[in-house]
Amino acid sequence: MNVELPFLAEGIEGGDVVQLLVREGEQVREGQSLIELETDKATVPVPAPAAGTVVRLLVRPGDHVTVGQALIDLDGSEDEPQKAKTFPSERSTAAPAPNPDPREKAGHAEVMEHQEHEPTHPMTPLPEPAQPAVEPKPRTAPTSSAGPGIPAPPSVRRLARELGVDLSQVKGSEAGGRITADDVKVFVRERTKRGASPSAGSSTYSTPYGSERRASLPSIRRKIASNMTQAWTTIPHVHQFQDADITDLMALHKRYAPEFKKKGATLTLSSLFLKAIVHALKLYPQLNATLDLTNGEVIYKDYYNIGVAVDTPDGLIVPVVHHVDQKDLLQISLELADLAERTRKRAIKLEELQGATFTLSNMGGIGAGPFLPIINPPQVGILGVGKARMTPVYRDGQFVPRRVLQLCVAYDHRLIDGAIGARFTNELVKVLEDFQGMFLGL
Amino acid sequence: MAESRYDVAVIGAGPGGYTAAFHAADLGLRTALIDEDPQLGGTCLLRGCIPSKALLHAARLITEAEEAAAWGIQFDKPRIDLTVFRDRVQTIIGKLTKGVRTLAGSRKVDVIQGRAMLKDATTLRLSGSDTPRELSFAHAIFATGSQPLTPASLKLDDPRVMDSTSALQLTDIPARLLVIGGGYIGLELGTVYQALGSAVTVVEAMPRLLNSVDADLVRPLHQCLQRRFKAIRLNTTVERLEAREEGLVATFTDSQGASTETFDRVLVAVGRSPSTGRLGLEHTQITVTSKGFIHVDRQMRTTEPTIFAIGDVVGEPMLAHKATHEGLVAAQVIAGRQTVFDAAAIPAVVFTDPEIAWCGLTEETAKASGQVVKVARFPWAASGRATTLGRTEGLTKLILDAESGRVLGMGLCGVGAGELIAEGVLAIEMGALAEDVAASIHPHPTLSETVMETAESFSGSPTHLFVPKRS
Numbered sequence A: 001m002n003v004e005l006p007f008l009a010e011g012i013e014g015g016d017v018v019q020l021l022v023r024e025g026e027q028v029r030e031g032q033s034l035i036e037l038e039t040d041k042a043t044v045p046v047p048a049p050a051a052g053t054v055v056r057l058l059v060r061p062g063d064h065v066t067v068g069q070a071l072i073d074l075d076g077s078e079d080e081p082q083k084a085k086t087f088p089s090e091r092s093t094a095a096p097a098p099n100p101d102p103r104e105k106a107g108h109a110e111v112m113e114h115q116e117h118e119p120t121h122p123m124t125p126l127p128e129p130a131q132p133a134v135e136p137k138p139r140t141a142p143t144s145s146a147g148p149g150i151p152a153p154p155s156v157r158r159l160a161r162e163l164g165v166d167l168s169q170v171k172g173s174e175a176g177g178r179i180t181a182d183d184v185k186v187f188v189r190e191r192t193k194r195g196a197s198p199s200a201g202s203s204t205y206s207t208p209y210g211s212e213r214r215a216s217l218p219s220i221r222r223k224i225a226s227n228m229t230q231a232w233t234t235i236p237h238v239h240q241f242q243d244a245d246i247t248d249l250m251a252l253h254k255r256y257a258p259e260f261k262k263k264g265a266t267l268t269l270s271s272l273f274l275k276a277i278v279h280a281l282k283l284y285p286q287l288n289a290t291l292d293l294t295n296g297e298v299i300y301k302d303y304y305n306i307g308v309a310v311d312t313p314d315g316l317i318v319p320v321v322h323h324v325d326q327k328d329l330l331q332i333s334l335e336l337a338d339l340a341e342r343t344r345k346r347a348i349k350l351e352e353l354q355g356a357t358f359t360l361s362n363m364g365g366i367g368a369g370p371f372l373p374i375i376n377p378p379q380v381g382i383l384g385v386g387k388a389r390m391t392p393v394y395r396d397g398q399f400v401p402r403r404v405l406q407l408c409v410a411y412d413h414r415l416i417d418g419a420i421g422a423r424f425t426n427e428l429v430k431v432l433e434d435f436q437g438m439f440l441g442l
Numbered sequence B: 001m002a003e004s005r006y007d008v009a010v011i012g013a014g015p016g017g018y019t020a021a022f023h024a025a026d027l028g029l030r031t032a033l034i035d036e037d038p039q040l041g042g043t044c045l046l047r048g049c050i051p052s053k054a055l056l057h058a059a060r061l062i063t064e065a066e067e068a069a070a071w072g073i074q075f076d077k078p079r080i081d082l083t084v085f086r087d088r089v090q091t092i093i094g095k096l097t098k099g100v101r102t103l104a105g106s107r108k109v110d111v112i113q114g115r116a117m118l119k120d121a122t123t124l125r126l127s128g129s130d131t132p133r134e135l136s137f138a139h140a141i142f143a144t145g146s147q148p149l150t151p152a153s154l155k156l157d158d159p160r161v162m163d164s165t166s167a168l169q170l171t172d173i174p175a176r177l178l179v180i181g182g183g184y185i186g187l188e189l190g191t192v193y194q195a196l197g198s199a200v201t202v203v204e205a206m207p208r209l210l211n212s213v214d215a216d217l218v219r220p221l222h223q224c225l226q227r228r229f230k231a232i233r234l235n236t237t238v239e240r241l242e243a244r245e246e247g248l249v250a251t252f253t254d255s256q257g258a259s260t261e262t263f264d265r266v267l268v269a270v271g272r273s274p275s276t277g278r279l280g281l282e283h284t285q286i287t288v289t290s291k292g293f294i295h296v297d298r299q300m301r302t303t304e305p306t307i308f309a310i311g312d313v314v315g316e317p318m319l320a321h322k323a324t325h326e327g328l329v330a331a332q333v334i335a336g337r338q339t340v341f342d343a344a345a346i347p348a349v350v351f352t353d354p355e356i357a358w359c360g361l362t363e364e365t366a367k368a369s370g371q372v373v374k375v376a377r378f379p380w381a382a383s384g385r386a387t388t389l390g391r392t393e394g395l396t397k398l399i400l401d402a403e404s405g406r407v408l409g410m411g412l413c414g415v416g417a418g419e420l421i422a423e424g425v426l427a428i429e430m431g432a433l434a435e436d437v438a439a440s441i442h443p444h445p446t447l448s449e450t451v452m453e454t455a456e457s458f459s460g461s462p463t464h465l466f467v468p469k470r471s
């Protein structure tokens, strides 16, 4: 069977192979590290999903691999004998290749342990993954982990408490099994991945003001938190408000929605917004661009991929409708519904979350708005729309009831001047107010 | 203000209590610190650590002057002015207790003098010099400490029978002093009285002094004390005491049978019991252990949700630094932090001459529990610094994980052991290996080098000691 790069953590799409920890012909046990992968988050070991023999290595050091890509051809037929070989007394013989990097060894207690026992044996087993392993013992309350039993400095013990980690379940990556702050973080990441609830991490206690509860932050939340902080602190946002009278657009929607329905699609305002956005982006390419300050360049994009913010039980996820400019409204509507559905079920593919050039965030469904959206870098713009409201509009000497949508465009002021941003916004409004005009090229 | 409610009411102003109160106040909680004693500082400051260490320092001056003879420096026999001596101790105590009060004031902790008793789980009744009143609290921390324990058989209404508190007052220097109990308090105070001129006899029911300490650490001390004291009687119990005019007659029982001996004073130092009496615990859900300690969890909560307890009143080891750490934890937990008391090592020091200090796992505990450890020892006879001091009787040892060499425990006997033990605590807390300790450069010539050399012997031979390889 081919061992593929598994989903490692939110935000980790792949990485570079730093080193191969096994050789062809080598027998590996379940959980043994096969390769070491450097991602933008951390260097992580990729464990064997099952015991077996390495038939063929499919990657080399330096290769960039992505989630789902085959790494190693593993023959898992010898499952039972493999298990037997993992007993400590035999493990040395089961690992034919000495670790190519002697520096590695110091970091792994397991290795030292066996060298102690068999100092004359020329072979050393491979290091344990620096990744925590779940000990077979039952989960104990964190209150039982005192004393010199667990080698973790007080600062790490505090961290573990705060993250609701029972240190007896964490394997230390340092000499003597010492647990580092990183070990605890990796453990939490793995736990989130496995979907286990941090039962120890959610604890209720009383304060002088009432009771409170602490729960550890899911990794998707942490990812969102760091992205938001980066976006908000590095991008000088301008927020441009504008009212769009979408009474006519709604009429159009009402008229054609049944036609879409016949074709199995739901025509939503969001699909109409996507079309309007692409129209305006074409006129103002600065908003369909990326700022490359390192090289002092602007990257203009000739493709129009629009991210659409989706509210899921796990947090905000933004799937992308690719090449909106090349798709008609029917296609867009079908695709949008499918993407949103799969996003909520977390059945979305990685590439469907990537490559956006602009984002739409529509809170109309929640009945909220207007609001100030935050740009999702490396994009430079985002459209935030809320719910349209019936508003008295003064027209031809009298007030008439019109459906008015307050929208807000945020743009990166480093790249986009106010005049451009304003014109872009005006263009959007113009299209929304006279949708047919767009098709007529007006 | 009498009826106003405190976020935290701390009962007992010993090291545990005042630490808890200070941190609670620092964390923004309205805090009261209550003690029946007009002076703050508790047992530690008023009748424990501080006065005993002051006396031991003076005793050390006397014995060092005696040791000077070996260098050809001769002093006359010291003349001791007990009034000055006692005043000096009082000055030290006064200075420190005032310091605690000043700190309480600057942190806006309300200090209340009075005896506190629980009316219910959120109300205290105060009696004492202030007018009796009630005080309500959201949380209370009990830090009422402990008291010397005197078995009924040794209770005599005679001022010549002393406990640690009265012995520290140094009313006179008895010619013949009997110390009942070979624990640290008995040995420390016996050391003081011996230096001041008493003939000291120590009686211990167990087969050795300092029963919970590893035997090899006790041995050098035992040998020194054997020379200084008149007698050390192990496996011996004092059946009874009889007050006569010419002295206190003690009846001893040992394997040989019963015998009597007369002393001018007797110090009873057989242990301490937690101060849980008359606290009104019965008006709450608080439970106590069979030994009378208040039951707490690792967040220092009692079984009554509003009430916490710390220090000597919750259990062994009854030591000031344990009390202060627990106080810190209690204050933080009340303030909503997710803290627990999870120290990997609590050091203990016996301030005799030589001193004994240890922390973490002891060799004997490891043996008893069947844990596989490797014990590395370094005798001070191989230490340059110990030789310059003329104090080569010491020993440094490390209890190490047999496989990784991780430091699990440390023990020392020798001059200055109390100052050296902190390194062992840090090593244990940080999960350091013998290799880490050995690779950390220690200054020369100091006694701290013995720690490094002990660690070196885990994987080889220390520089100043040749350890033949075991096959």
Ligand SMILES: Cc1cc2nc3c(=O)[nH]c(=O)nc-3n(C[C@H](O)[C@H](O)[C@H](O)COP(=O)(O)OP(=O)(O)OC[C@H]3O[C@@H](n4cnc5c(N)ncnc54)[C@H](O)[C@@H]3O)c2cc1C
Pocket (backbone or CB within 6 Å): B011, B012, B013, B014, B015, B016, B017, B034, B035, B036, B037, B041, B042, B043, B044, B045, B047, B048, B049, B050, B052, B114, B115, B116, B117, B143, B144, B145, B146, B164, B185, B275, B278, B279, B310, B311, B312, B313, B318, B319, B320, B321, B322, B323, B351
């Ligand atoms: C001779 C001697 C030497 C010692 N040497 C050392 C040493 O070298 N190192 C070391 O670490 N420890 C030493 N100790 C132990 C140390 O003193 C105690 O561990 C420490 O004082 C305990 O602190 P605590 O806060 O728990 O209580 P304590 O210090 O005992 O304080 C309790 C306080 O509570 C007050 N109190 C009690 N009940 C009430 C009530 N109902 N209402 C109001 N107030 C109340 C008491 O007046 C007292 O002030 C020594 C003890 C003795 C006796």
